[in-house]
Amino acid sequence: MGRYVLRRLLQFVPVFLGTTFLVYVLVWTVPGDPFAGMCGDRACPDEFVTAMRTKFGLDQSVFVQYFQYLGRFLSGDFGQTYDNLSIGEQIGTAYPTTLRLAITAVAIQIVIGGVAGVLTGLRGRGYLDNLVLVGTLCLISLPVFVTGSILQLVLGVDLGIIDPTVSADASWGELIVPGFVVGSVSMAYVTRLTRASISENRRADFVRTAIAKGQPRRRVVGVHLLRNSAIPVITFLGTDLGSLMGGAIVTEGVFNINGIGGLIFRNVAEKEGYMVTTIVTLLVLVYLIMSLIVDLLYAVLDPRIRYD
Amino acid sequence: MRRRTAAAAAIPLSLALALTACGSKSGGDNNANSTSKSSDATISIYGTNPQTNMLPANTTEAGGAKVVEAMYSALVGLKPEDATPYNLVAESITTTDTKVYNIKLKKGWKFHDGTEVKAHNFVDAWNFAAYGPNTQLAADFFSQIEGFDDVYTKDPDGTDGPQKPPTPKAKTMSGLKVLGDYEFQATLKAPFSVWSAKIGYRVFAPLPDKFFTMDPADFAKNPIGNGPLKFVSYTPNQSIKLTRFDDYPDPTKKVKFKDLEVRIYSTQEAAYKDLLSNKLDFMEALPPSAKAGGKYKQDLGDQVLSANLQGISGLSIPEYLPEFKNTDLRHALSMAINRDQISKTVLNDGYVPADGWVPNGVKGYEPGACGDFCKYDPTKAKELLARSGFTGKVTITSNADGGRKEPLEAACNSIKNTLSIDCTFVPATDFGQFRQMITAGKLTGLGRSDWSADYPSIENFLNPIFRTGGSSNDAKWSNPEFDALMAKADSTANPDDAIKLYQQANRMLAEPMPKIPTWVEKGVGARSKNLKSAVLNCRRLLEYSTVEV
Numbered sequence: 019m020g021r022y023v024l025r026r027l028l029q030f031v032p033v034f035l036g037t038t039f040l041v042y043v044l045v046w047t048v049p050g051d052p053f054a055g056m057c058g059d060r061a062c063p064d065e066f067v068t069a070m071r072t073k074f075g076l077d078q079s080v081f082v083q084y085f086q087y088l089g090r091f092l093s094g095d096f097g098q099t100y101d102n103l104s105i106g107e108q109i110g111t112a113y114p115t116t117l118r119l120a121i122t123a124v125a126i127q128i129v130i131g132g133v134a135g136v137l138t139g140l141r142g143r144g145y146l147d148n149l150v151l152v153g154t155l156c157l158i159s160l161p162v163f164v165t166g167s168i169l170q171l172v173l174g175v176d177l178g179i180i181d182p183t184v185s186a187d188a189s190w191g192e193l194i195v196p197g198f199v200v201g202s203v204s205m206a207y208v209t210r211l212t213r214a215s216i217s218e219n220r221r222a223d224f225v226r227t228a229i230a231k232g233q234p235r236r237r238v239v240g241v242h243l244l245r246n247s248a249i250p251v252i253t254f255l256g257t258d259l260g261s262l263m264g265g266a267i268v269t270e271g272v273f274n275i276n277g278i279g280g281l282i283f284r285n286v287a288e289k290e291g292y293m294v295t296t297i298v299t300l301l302v303l304v305y306l307i308m309s310l311i312v313d314l315l316y317a318v319l320d321p322r323i324r325y326d
Numbered sequence: 327m328r329r330r331t332a333a334a335a336a337i338p339l340s341l342a343l344a345l346t347a348c349g350s351k352s353g354g355d356n357n358a359n360s361t362s363k364s365s366d367a368t369i370s371i372y373g374t375n376p377q378t379n380m381l382p383a384n385t386t387e388a389g390g391a392k393v394v395e396a397m398y399s400a401l402v403g404l405k406p407e408d409a410t411p412y413n414l415v416a417e418s419i420t421t422t423d424t425k426v427y428n429i430k431l432k433k434g435w436k437f438h439d440g441t442e443v444k445a446h447n448f449v450d451a452w453n454f455a456a457y458g459p460n461t462q463l464a465a466d467f468f469s470q471i472e473g474f475d476d477v478y479t480k481d482p483d484g485t486d487g488p489q490k491p492p493t494p495k496a497k498t499m500s501g502l503k504v505l506g507d508y509e510f511q512a513t514l515k516a517p518f519s520v521w522s523a524k525i526g527y528r529v530f531a532p533l534p535d536k537f538f539t540m541d542p543a544d545f546a547k548n549p550i551g552n553g554p555l556k557f558v559s560y561t562p563n564q565s566i567k568l569t570r571f572d573d574y575p576d577p578t579k580k581v582k583f584k585d586l587e588v589r590i591y592s593t594q595e596a597a598y599k600d601l602l603s604n605k606l607d608f609m610e611a612l613p614p615s616a617k618a619g620g621k622y623k624q625d626l627g628d629q630v631l632s633a634n635l636q637g638i639s640g641l642s643i644p645e646y647l648p649e650f651k652n653t654d655l656r657h658a659l660s661m662a663i664n665r666d667q668i669s670k671t672v673l674n675d676g677y678v679p680a681d682g683w684v685p686n687g688v689k690g691y692e693p694g695a696c697g698d699f700c701k702y703d704p705t706k707a708k709e710l711l712a713r714s715g716f717t718g719k720v721t722i723t724s725n726a727d728g729g730r731k732e733p734l735e736a737a738c739n740s741i742k743n744t745l746s747i748d749c750t751f752v753p754a755t756d757f758g759q760f761r762q763m764i765t766a767g768k769l770t771g772l773g774r775s776d777w778s779a780d781y782p783s784i785e786n787f788l789n790p791i792f793r794t795g796g797s798s799n800d801a802k803w804s805n806p807e808f809d810a811l812m813a814k815a816d817s818t819a820n821p822d823d824a825i826k827l828y829q830q831a832n833r834m835l836a837e838p839m840p841k842i843p844t845w846v847e848k849g850v851g852a853r854s855k856n857l858k859s860a861v862l863n864c865r866r867l868l869e870y871s872t873v874e875v
Contacts, residue, residue, distance in 0.1 A: 064481035064491050066461040101378050102543060103562050112563065175602045182599035183591075186564040274596035276563045284375075284592065287756060 045291045115188045116277035120262035122197030131205040135212025154206035166199040166272040183274035200266040215247035256312030260305045367875040371608040372597045373588035379546035382531035383455030383462040397551035398531035406863035409782030411523040424819045425517040431508040437534040438556040445510040447532035453498045464529040472501030517817035519824045520783045527781045604854040631862040633849035634687035637778035641842040642800040654714035656839040661707040662744035672736045680843035690784035690825040704744045719748035721771030725760040726753035784828045803840035
């Protein structure tokens, strides 16, 4: 197991270098001068454009720029955006918010999705089963911004139960509705996955053995059945958490959450090369770590799975 | 099992509801404050990330403008309805020939750090802004002052070439002279009657002595101004906080509330929702989804604020495209656009058709300067098209975001249907790339050319756009007669006589038509129920002194 983990960690390095270089080159080769639109309906003064270009090293070749950037990144200096704001600070404010939103979303998925899936999986057909199936179908088919806008209008503006937008501190309570919105589609998937997995494993050998041994139903379901049915769900949740860390651009826009998604979107539009590359680099790292954790969890859940 | 299920479901549900309740931010505090005492209230307004560091001479876009307007007061203030200038920090501005201006300051004006506003604060700030290597975005606003060419140099081969602009000869402009603590003199290169209004623009604000002892970037982190509100904090992507400066001497601009929060939103839609539930107090513009079908009128009723904006939209016809040189063709295209219909339908009455190159509300506006050429007339248009012998196709280029695409597509369709020639809308990637295309002279057809006045003058609608080499001369048009007339108007000492000449120049544009005027935007904003009153001024900003809670 130790060797496996070590091998995976070593694989991070080439993946990290490769992705960051690719992103860097892509961002810089997008046509358009980041300074052209900064002066409204008139051309920017020559001095300004030249000074900015020198400051950000835009007059050198891409390779040189990339290595300079990498050097600074590894020593912790994330640099500044074109309007002289610290990139590190902005990411530092946005990332915890995105993290809280992602965790809230996954928690809602597990609680609502998991419970609904287990119940319907155990019961088989019936009223609850049909209700859940139709409900999940609706959630999957509605785009996130529709769900978000409707909930914002109904709960926020009309009924006044929540505030239409999330405040700057983005506390856990405020993130419940946005978390639900961003996780709504995944929650539907979790429900269906759990349902399918449970109803398949319900008739498995080990369950029959456990019942024959006289174990209480609670233990049969709670320990044996759940643990083995969880594998496909864990895979899904792991990758979902990883992608949620990347920010939920649409939901963040609807609820005005200051998170990573909105940060990337704005900075791509403004052609802020450093900001975009830095964020994507961090996201790649997070994603790699998440998938490693998920893989390790398999071994915990299912004793049959072994890594050399 | 059923009872267990119910119990199992009840716990997370109640937990969720409880968290939602305590999660609801205490926006209730805003309301509590505003009903107690008006002088202690906090108001919040819609904001976007400033694109620069908010030094007055560096701020030319809306995000930073609303903050700079609050933090700094210039020599001259501008009235909210029509930007008529009046003396603010200046006690008097006198000139006999509109070339040499003698400016006396009122006493008792202080910066937020307690130091007095003196003449040298203005002169030093203006020299700083104009000096090329300081890379202030609004440097060319000082170009009329004598000695400007010695402090600001241009890049000899353009910004893309390897050469850099040479170091300027001097650090201060010879035209600015400090005559005493409260008096200075400004000499312009040539007489220019509008200058006494131009200096009301925020880039001409003074800077405190402290600014000149530190790195501008450090100063910008905690700016000190002389305006009615002083800086508290700026958290990027979240908010900019300002608070009332109690030692502000001028009653017309003094603010009645205590704190101002400029809340930064990533989308206008989210801000609009907050406005509807009274969590946001003011927006100076409404999102297209709210304006569609006049929905905002139902939602907001008497909370809607409107203003005559000093701006105009049009389509530039590039001089470097030979196929569009024929003036009959230009007139035909202009007469083929059904401005009334487009304003009513696509633009939801938020715009009015333009009838000249200067909008209503600017001093010197004359209705019908464009004459029949801006009226929809399909028969005449077809006649002129036939006479011009044009057989090619027409394109209109613009950035497609921000609601720019729809009315231009409608204009294109109008041209297509009236003249039976091919017309397509060509989207540019974004605003920055679009402006690059224009500056580089790479348009392939007509291009959207909108203009918002920097300062209230008919001159500002003509010089930057139609003068040879003007900073916004998108069509790259050059007409020596027009230039001569403008030069004459600029140097006419009497403002009323000058306006007559500017009006002549305005009318002169009808024949060659370098730009087809399309429409003029009506400013539509809104306030929340928390504010008793507020005024949207003609520059699309909240007039802070008019807010009553």
